[in-house]
Amino acid sequence: MTYAHRAAAFRALHRTGEPLLLPNAWDHASAAALAQGGFPAIGTTSLGVAAAAGKADATGDTREETLRLAQGLARLPALITVDIEGGFSERPTEVAELAADLVGAGVVGVNIEDGRPDGTLADTAPQCELIRAIKESAPDLFVNARTDTYWLRAGGADETERRAAAYRQAGADGLFVPGLQDDKAIAALVEGLPDVPLNILFAPGALTYARLAELGVRRVSSGSLLFRAALHGAVEAARSITRGGAVPQDLPSYADAQALSAAYGDKDQPPTRR
Template sequence: MSIDAKAAAFRKLHKPGNPFVIPNPWDAGSARMLEGLGFKALATTSSGFAMTLGRKDYGVTREEALAHGAAIADAVDIPVNADLENGFGLKPEDAAETIERACKTGLAGGSIEDSTGDKQNPVIDDDGLALARIEAALDAVKKSGRDFVLTARAEAFLYGIGELDKVIARLNAFADAGADVVYAPGLPDMDAVRAVCKSVEAPVNVLILGKLAQHSVGEFAEAGAARLSIGGGLAWNAYGTLGAATQMLTEGRFDMLSANRDGAKKVAPFLKA
């Protein structure tokens, strides 16, 4: 499948009220396994990838993130969306450069968020700058001459400073500029999900995190969501199996290994020979 065909297929998956689950692999092996299980698209995870390098989230460079996204995309035959953080810089030119380079890979899409990397002021508070960065990213897609699904993210809730009206206003500005998908990770409850989906004229991605993990795909469909992602959830669960190493060290036992291996055997057949 050509990259334009992958991007077109990815775009068609986004149907408000009929969400698809897009899991987040952290390496080529997990990507192959998830594809084999039947998922229609995948997305990289910044935190999951950072863990593979022994780093915390936001601890990778633009070059590393793009190479990682390209490697995931090359490992599977389904569309892959890349978590491109804040475009690796706060200027519109930074977002544009990141998307320009992403368009030269096999990625079907990517996201740009309004985070700053500053713990004291974690989200861009200038609405004009936040919008200009998305507009620059969209312009980079246009100049690339290929299809690329751009997701625009408003991060306030993820940092505990979200105000629903302001987040919705920012998402609407992104949608009006032409963003293909909008995303406000960290929404606190289903009422907030409904409000965003009802108020924004673009397909909405919802991060399954916190209380939202208690709800089903059907409930998110009723709320109007178009895409459901899990961020670093699978990666954190996978690394959690290292608890078996603690058992070896502290108890001198190995029975946790068998339980973890049995789970891996179910997806191992999808790896390449």
């Protein structure tokens, strides 16, 4: 399948049937497991990628790690979209170069956010310049423009709608509003931008997947949830050893994990049993 066909297939996932449930991986093994689990598209979580590298999230310091991971994930039998935080640069030319490198790796989508490390929102005009630069460099790349108006509690519904319209005008293919869980506000965004798929971050205990579907949401992301669940599971499994508790019995076996690497990992590396 050509890149153009893969990019078109990813776009189609936002327009057919139920909302696209996008699980977010943080390394090759987690992404390979999700692909084996039957998910047609997989995203990355910037928190997980940064934490795996021993770095802080949302500081613009994981460009190389993100690109390296993306190059490996492109071998998976799934469509890959990558979280590039704020673009890892404020220079449109450098963000455009990153987009071109990701397309070269086979990535079909990116998520770019307007929240900044100091807790403020980027000005709309320069953020639109970054979006335009990406689209000019990689026209087929699905640009999911994330606005942190609700995440940072900076602006609410009016500011969200204003930014959504501006990002769409700049060429964004989708809109992502993490932190938004209000029925009326979600419905208003869906109605106001009918040609732009709305992406909502799943929040345990808040709106369900089914309710988001009813409201017209076209994409539901897990964000860092799976990564945090994996951390919790690892600690609890370790504690169960000393407590004499039961370790989950349906865990992947050594052979299962090895098979993921054999199928989608580096073919030049011989298997090593540890």
